[in-house]
Amino acid sequence: MSEFQRPIRLGMVGGGNDAFIGAVHRIAARIDGQYELLAGALSSTPDKAQASGKALGLASDRTYDDFKSMAIREARLKDGIEAVAIVTPNHMHMPAAREFLKRGIHVICDKPLTSNLADARKMAQAVEKSDALFILTHNYTGYPLMRQARTMIANGDLGDIRVVQVEYPQDWLTQAQPEDNKQASWRIDPARSGAGGSTGDIGTHAFNLACFVTGLTPDSLCADIQSFVKGRQVDDNAHVMLRFQEGARGMLWCSQVAPGNENGLRLRVYGAKGGIEWEQEAPNVMRHTVFGEPTRLLTRAGSGADGQPEHLVRTPGGHPEGYLEGFANIYLEAATCIRAKQEGRDMQNETLLPGLADGLMGMRFIDACVRSSARNAAWISLQ
């Protein structure tokens, strides 16, 4: 058992009213007992904000109607929040984050970084000016086998990387969605979500994971994006070809109109000496082939689990961990970084926690997809 550490005081912006991702962040923050949720501006509608705060057991004087008031007051409180989770629709990420960053409150922000490039630049300025941490929840990088994959590739186990196949099909937007679908409504509204639909919502995850695991530097892409459902204003399917500066090539497919796929993020990487294959829906196993040898099944916390950080192993192999534990790994390491920061050390790079740079690259990815497709799939630089 490691030494007990006082839970970090956490606030939340967004996440009221049965929002999916807000609940996920709260569970992720609870799993390892490293946070206590004490304050929130949980909805932009005051009534809902109050009701949500009550439902979460927040004190009424720490349930805010807007994030700015929250940032101002919490920063002044003696026991104000040390960190805030921002789980609003995309267009509110920057305005909200900025208020906390400038007051030295650490920010754990959902992806993508913002809804547009102009906001992304403002977010960058806010992060750079602040002494607080900025962590972007590219949660799929929290899966232990993705850490092992990254380590294996960095160690040269696969040789020079040649081919990166990454895909992220879903099917929930196969049809025009009912008006009252809260999850869908903002995601397909360019004003709130940004110019990218599937590219922003899930393509950024796929792109980020591919870069995280391979360690390659994206060079350029060409894309053919579609809105198959009539009247939809953002893409619901995207085909992307990728080039990396080190010479590797890749393909990325994301879709929200692929019936039979629930949340099918899948990564395959091939090098001169071997290959790996992994699927998010079966996250406790990764196929690894050394060229010329039988494929081996590496499992979470199982035999051959070298390169899986010990602090991320909660249960022995065969006790499946999943999406929430992967997400919790981000929160667990964020706690480590926040405490280190409070003692003057910066551990974000060391822990591999995604942050501003990942967010900016994700925004370039969305923008490049949209622009490339508008130019008939011309190559667009990502640098």
Next chain:
Amino acid sequence: MSEFQRPIRLGMVGGGNDAFIGAVHRIAARIDGQYELLAGALSSTPDKAQASGKALGLASDRTYDDFKSMAIREARLKDGIEAVAIVTPNHMHMPAAREFLKRGIHVICDKPLTSNLADARKMAQAVEKSDALFILTHNYTGYPLMRQARTMIANGDLGDIRVVQVEYPQDWLTQAQPEDNKQASWRIDPARSGAGGSTGDIGTHAFNLACFVTGLTPDSLCADIQSFVKGRQVDDNAHVMLRFQEGARGMLWCSQVAPGNENGLRLRVYGAKGGIEWEQEAPNVMRHTVFGEPTRLLTRAGSGADGQPEHLVRTPGGHPEGYLEGFANIYLEAATCIRAKQEGRDMQNETLLPGLADGLMGMRFIDACVRSSARNAAWISLQ
């Protein structure tokens, strides 16, 4: 969002010193925010008990050297614990549970019920005399697809059940284990674990799950149990044939010496009209075949997820939940039952939470396996 409810004050007996199952119980209790851990007798060694309490952030005056002192004092405290998790080796379940039960503190106890039948009878008396709840963590019944399976079978979707195939292979005890393996050492010591090795540790889970899902009444069994590793005093492999009162027949295999199996609990049930198949290591999907039709893949929270209790759905389909969430489901429903009990209602049966009856049946299962095998696989009644 449902209404906020004050977390239940929880204590723990056992679970110090990096014990596997203690940590699992703590995570399971945290995931839904329904408990706060406030007191513990975490080890039978005072130094370790103190160190463990400190590591978990318990107040020093609520870190106890023994469970009896803990039960006495907590029962007297105005804000004493309302429930206690008992996660010791098997032989301590009864002595510990008894102290809390008699003082009206609800007990959440790890399985199997006790290490022997005499203790099981004492436990039964203690439970029956007490007004407090007794919940046994047969956690695999917490998987949403196992709930759906139970509902489907109860609804007659599979027709009259004919065949039940359940198995639970592991491989971690394939070789004689090192002396300092804490997980192994007590599990293979009859004095602490009981007469059953694999039968007690994992066979009871398999047996319980088969009964839970099918709703059948076990009638009798015959067993051939083995201790393949030289010098091992308890079984490490068991072959069991089952008869149910309704006429169905079954087979149960549990093993801790099956290389390549991490935690391979698997249940298959076949009736006159259809069949289902499910594996714990891929818990988010269940195969269902209506005889004469293509097999359908039912997923957690996916299309066709009728019969999965809404309160157990944290994330949409495709966001894999696993062992810890299944375990948390038991804790979540235990919280519901505890609160109902505090208001005078008994909801344990309604929520399907395992309890004393399951524990007693599990003990009869272990005992019958051992006795049957000693009598050359004679049939032993389970009634």
Next chain:
Amino acid sequence: MSEFQRPIRLGMVGGGNDAFIGAVHRIAARIDGQYELLAGALSSTPDKAQASGKALGLASDRTYDDFKSMAIREARLKDGIEAVAIVTPNHMHMPAAREFLKRGIHVICDKPLTSNLADARKMAQAVEKSDALFILTHNYTGYPLMRQARTMIANGDLGDIRVVQVEYPQDWLTQAQPEDNKQASWRIDPARSGAGGSTGDIGTHAFNLACFVTGLTPDSLCADIQSFVKGRQVDDNAHVMLRFQEGARGMLWCSQVAPGNENGLRLRVYGAKGGIEWEQEAPNVMRHTVFGEPTRLLTRAGSGADGQPEHLVRTPGGHPEGYLEGFANIYLEAATCIRAKQEGRDMQNETLLPGLADGLMGMRFIDACVRSSARNAAWISLQ
């Protein structure tokens, strides 16, 4: 390319009228071009025999109304058949085989050996008296990965074998079958099929494969067999516990009433050093685990395919071969043995082709299952 060899002249008894297994034998004989089918007594009904002979392109003077006339005349022909495939219902295996064996014509006979033990003894006598070969088509031993498994175990790769789990579920007899189902009608008629239903039809395959792969000597079994479908006179489900003379224990389950299972033969073997797992429906891959190492996927003709006989490899890895190729492997090796025999050498053991001994053991298996079950699952010796 190996040297050309004149195709062996082949006859067939049974297999007319769209019989399933007759067509399979004919394809298996054709795949490698080592046989030409020239004569047949394809049905016990003369009209059907003639029509079937015509449909297969047999000369009219080599289309016989009964197997005895066929044996007599073919044995006298200068270019008479050298071998005969016997693919009748079980009760005709012995009477037919006997006629050919006593005239020196090699017999390739479908399993099980006969429909009862008395016939099995007569078959044994006929085989022992004859100089001709007797090959029993336990075709699943023809899969290259089952050969590799046998070699691996013989080499000690798995250490001393401890546990053998074999199962063979199907679902096609889940309901009472229509009267006109030719495949079903004789299989569930004790007079034609024998005392065993699922035990004879598929249990013998499972039992044979387990023995073939492990090389273990079966010692005894106890069984609980059922006829779940009302009015059925033979078993449609069987649960069996096995003991081997070398100390290993096993379980066998066969069923024809398990909805969702088409032809689910599956073998798992565990020893002190490792384990293997294989399923007939995905026959081109076998899981192999060295204890303490990641599971490796061995593939047909792929990397790590040591122990797969070169003469059984028709296509590179990834070009799936299946049931018919496995069956053809038996016919291919039978051709090798027949030619060797014609030159005075006996190669049947060397090629591992199943024969009389396998057939007799299969009959003991069926008989023991039936007798054990009648005695409430008492242990019955297989020696």
Next chain:
Amino acid sequence: MSEFQRPIRLGMVGGGNDAFIGAVHRIAARIDGQYELLAGALSSTPDKAQASGKALGLASDRTYDDFKSMAIREARLKDGIEAVAIVTPNHMHMPAAREFLKRGIHVICDKPLTSNLADARKMAQAVEKSDALFILTHNYTGYPLMRQARTMIANGDLGDIRVVQVEYPQDWLTQAQPEDNKQASWRIDPARSGAGGSTGDIGTHAFNLACFVTGLTPDSLCADIQSFVKGRQVDDNAHVMLRFQEGARGMLWCSQVAPGNENGLRLRVYGAKGGIEWEQEAPNVMRHTVFGEPTRLLTRAGSGADGQPEHLVRTPGGHPEGYLEGFANIYLEAATCIRAKQEGRDMQNETLLPGLADGLMGMRFIDACVRSSARNAAWISLQ
């Protein structure tokens, strides 16, 4: 049983010397007994041609040193061959086929059509002038489940098709191959194979299968092709984006440098109402999802196998058929077409057998991939 039909007299060009694909064609021709191989020009080296003919049991006067002499003499023989299988390296397809076509001998030719577009045009002329059939062995269209998929899509079961994901990874050319690897040497020699490497060898299969199953008309493509192995003159990996005239979009990936992939052809098609997924290495099952319903597993010859042609079903579900049976299906239907042609009827379209049009489209595919890539992935029309 269907009526017996005299086997078709078959010749072969190429396929000597342990060539992989020649042996496959011979097995495919044998499986259903519809052909007898009587003549061959099996190698361009006279000694090898003679030795190969002998090894295959051909009469010496029907073993030819060159395909032209063979075509001339066989056309004059009273019992000369009725059809010829051409299984040479790509650059010899046209010269060989032409000789037989002009003499009225039906041609069954391996893919791709030729090694270059000029030859393809000559082949087209030869086919168009001839009254003989020209069948191209895009064997993967022979899998029963691919026929069912085509029928389902044609029936509108998936709604309007939106997305087509097809891939074909292999790993056998991951490293520079040894000089004496006969399979590799001509495939990576542009003079014999053509301008496409992986695009020609396997990309054409993937492209053809996608078009066959969906029934869509390819409009244009853009491609990024690579030769990752130093010194290799043809592509060993290709990333392709596809547009279809009906509005669907697709991606195609083929690779021969993807470690861990043996022969991983995989097709996924998504429409407005549903999706299907299929993998060649597990060809007996296809996933089918009606949007909003659980995924169903359709199996070869199993429940729900509507749309699988009866004449292609040799064995019941669960008896896996594979690559060779899929290939044999092409030969079986070719026999039907040849006999119909001999009676004056043209059945090639009706049977869906691939022919000249598929071959020309395949050549356009290769050419477009090469040209697009040379122009930095510009869109190239396929019309």
